[in-house]
Amino acid sequence: MINKKETIQELEQRVRACQDILLANLVMMSETPAPTFHEQDRVRFLLDRFREAGLDYISDDEVNNGLGYLPGPEGAPTVALVAHLDTVFSDKDSHALSLGSDRVKGIGIGDNSLGAAVLASLPHLIQLLEIPINVNLWFCGVSRSLGRGNLGGIRFLLDHLEQLPDQAICIEGAPLGRLNYTSLAMMRGEIEVEVPDEYDFSRFGVMGAIVHMNDIINRILEIPRPSRPQTSVVFGSLHSGNSFHELARKASLRFEVRSESDDVVEMIEKRISQIIEEVRARSGVNIALNKIAHRSHGGLDFSHPLVQSSQKVLENLAVEPKIGPSMSELAAFISHDIPAITLGISNGHEINTLDEEMEVDLIFKGITQILGVLQTLNVEGELS
Amino acid sequence: MKIDQWLESNTFHHSEFWDVRQLVADKEKQNLKISLCIPTLNEEKTIGKEIVIFRSELMSRYPLIDEIAVVDSGSTDKTLEVASNYGADTYFSGDILPEEGFKRGKGENLWKAIHQLNGDIIVYVDADITNIHPRFVTGLVAPLIYKPETHYVKAFYDRPLAFSQGIRPSGGGRVTEILTRPLFSMFFPELTALMQPLSGEYAVRRQVLEEIAFPIGYGVEISHLIDVYTRWGLEAFAQTDLDKRVHRNQATRDLGKMAFGILQAFINRCEQLDMVNVKSEMAHILRQFQVNGEQIEQQEFTIIEEERPPMKTIKSYQEKFHS
Known part of the structure; x- marks a missing residue:
């Protein structure tokens, strides 16, 4: 059970103890091909995970976005956790993944199978580790992000959600320390x-x-x-x-x-x-x-509490923040005037090539970072 | 039991057992313990993900498996380190029952696992599967959990070959179709009902495993089938379609060695059952040829299908499980 005295390092240790949950999701997500416009098999897997975790309002839509909802305290604001499901690889490419002691190798891991696997794992981890969350959470696996997809999934979602989220955190596989809060x-x-x-x-x-x-x-x-x-x-x-x-x-x-x-x-x-x-x-x-x-260009100020609290969490984890602009889902939130950031999970090598691999050990730091940032949101009844 | 009837009642598709919660509930009701054994020799590329998938899905999420053990023949790569990192119990086969000595071979690992592992059911899954999935275990243990009369469950797979007009052959690999199936057709016709008799994935009850001998090499699967069949009949078997299995493709020359070992084990069994009478001693050298530049070279391989006795005859085992 987490308590106020738990440090981020202690949380990291507890996350590491759950490594098989995340890594199994990474294997199954990565080995499911999801070229842009053909993400349906990953959505099915994601929704199965959401169902097993007991999320509410589990659904998909006509463009292959997959959603689940975890309610927070009554009247709490709502935060969207978003990862795009598509990769640049064809379903004809071998999606077999190899898990070594310190590296995991397979196509599409960094962009963005790892981000999608983290999204699939978070509902289970939040419950298992009893992470106190003071906001409502939408878990959104979005389609049609890359290339000609042109953020089609998240745009569709934001155009059709009855109530837009108050803030958003976009999850990308790489690199760890990535902190994007502006869009080029x-x-x-x-x-x-x-x-x-x-x-x-x-x-x-x-x-x-x-x-x-x-x-x-x-x-x-x-x-x-x-x-x-x-x-x-x-x-x-x-x-x-x-x-x-x-x-x-x-x-x-x-x-x-x-x-x-x-x-x-x-x-x-x-x-x-x-x-x-x-x-x-x-x-x-x-x-x-x-x-x-x-x-369009836009985004948050560096002084925005979401940016500041994310930077603090990274510093506490001894991770150097890599601040810079992004053109991912973040841009869609910015165009809707929704405060949003993008965070990375681990460091990768040869991203978007057939020799792509990621560092295993950092993955747990990356997940701890997300859980740490979530815990800072709305701690005193106001969205930070 | 007629083959048609057996195929109808004892052949399954893994999707019939999608409800893992129900599987766990029935397992617990029967107070069964299930052990997973992965025999290895230099499998560092695939062992890691096998372990995390089975641990996460069938231990942490649904407690279907009680232990996961890697039994290794002496890997020189990082197989054991990777397996241990991701939470498997790892053993060098030679360290199990040391008083019985160590022989190198997959069958040796499977035999030693009977002593080392504690399950009432042992599931054997090869380590070279690149498309690993929980179905490789759930599909095999489910018939044992739901059908007490079933003792031995074999996997079979979709092996898509070139086809036209909606008909496509479905069967085993090259050794199965060229050697094993013709042999079964001649001597044990009912065993031809097994689609892939040589598949390396199967789940078996302990009380059966401890009663049968184990060739240490290529002949272990075919011997099992003959021994279980002659003792418990076709109705003791079931088979489950696990869809696709992606793994390394073996060279034809390697399959020749496999076939040689299988044939030895098969003839040995037939002799024991008085089905054939080989009057001279069988040779154990397989001769193959390879072209090296302008030269044709001869290669000889000595392949002897040694055999471990039924585990129940081993004193240490008796003391651990039957005292």
Whole structure:
């Protein structure tokens, strides 16, 4: 039974004693494929865990979000605990997980099977460890977060919940110490170049899609980017061509523009559109810019009690806070003016690759952190 | 018992036993103890998750299993360290019944486990399963809990092969289909009802395990089936479909060694039962060939299916369980 004198280190020891609960959920969650838009099997598993823990209002919705509710004291405010269920991996990839003494290895663990497994474990752990919670808790496994999903799950949820939560904590697998409370402005896009069948090579020269795409990339890199507000353009993937000897007829580029300013993102987006117009006119090839996702800049002040109490918990656990912006579910809460933070659970290596692995020992510190922050909420009848 | 009738009454799908709470309630009503034994040799990649899944789901959440033990043949990797970290009792097979000596082989580990573990039912699950799930235990112990006349429950799996027009073969692996099934068809036709007689996952009552001999190598499963069948009949068996089992694929040459050991054990049993009469002593060398550059090389493997006697004949066991 927890009491007021229990230190966070003592709580951590009690969490460690329950390692098999969390690790079993991690194995079962990780080995259930959940490519974006196909999260239904993970939702089923999550809801089974919620049922076994006796949560109320267990339900899923038409976009594959899974929910459960743990009531707090009467009249208490409500906090949403959120983890996205999808990963970037196809269901054709091997999802077998290997659990060693100090590392756990498998695809999609850091982003975000571990976060989802923690969400699945928390209701059971809160009861088992008798953690005093002074708020109502919504446990939300959300779908369609990554890539083209564009936070579709959490957006749907926030658009349809009868009563929005007062605060939110988003759980991500990695890294431990992550403390996000602002969202960057962001535009995620895809540029597609296609050389038409009737292309007049005598007029435009012998150049395939790769050369035109290369031209576009070089021109984007020439766009002036301010150092303040911090701004970056990330080229995430590039695909083109099939052989050594044939000109590539198609090329596609996925990219993100990120900034601490909505205006800067808008400016760069306009400039990219102009570049595409220019290259299209000059080259005669088809070029399309598809806007996949958009976020607005915003968030909490560093002095917000939710940020402060989270930082204190991390310090007590001797974990260095890694403060920075995020573009995950946090952005959706910020756009609804709901105070929210994102916390990480453990440190990972080669995240989102086939060699992805996480440190086992830190996982229990990561869970203790979440339980520690939950205990600070509404301790004196006010949401901190 | 006719095969059709047995297939109807004694073949299950694990989903029939989804209600683990009910399983635990019935187990407790009968005051049964259940032990899980995982025999290992260099299984550090998969042993960790097997332990956490079974501990979490079938000990912490639902107290179906009373102990989880890893019985090891002398791993040189971190198998025992990983298993111990995640809460299994770990044993080197040679440390169990030391007065009986140590022989290297999976059957040896299974035999020693009868002495070391305390359960009324022992479930054996191999350590190389990459898609481990609680059904690998619940599906096997449930028929023993619900049907007192059942003594030995074997797993079988969905082995999807290329198929068309809705028909697909469902059966065992290569050794089962090429060797074991033809042998059973000739000598023990009723045992052909078992879909995968060589599967490494099964649950057995102690009073049966202590009565049967254990070949220490590849022949342990086939010997068990013949011994239990000749003593208790087909009705003592049940089998449960555990869906898919993902594991390492073995090279054909390794399957040759397995088949050699199985054939030895099978012929030994048939001789004991006066079903065949091998007039000369059988050889124990398996000869295989491999191509090395331009050369064809001969390789010889000595494979002797030694056998441990029924555990009930061991004095230390008698003292521990029957005094």
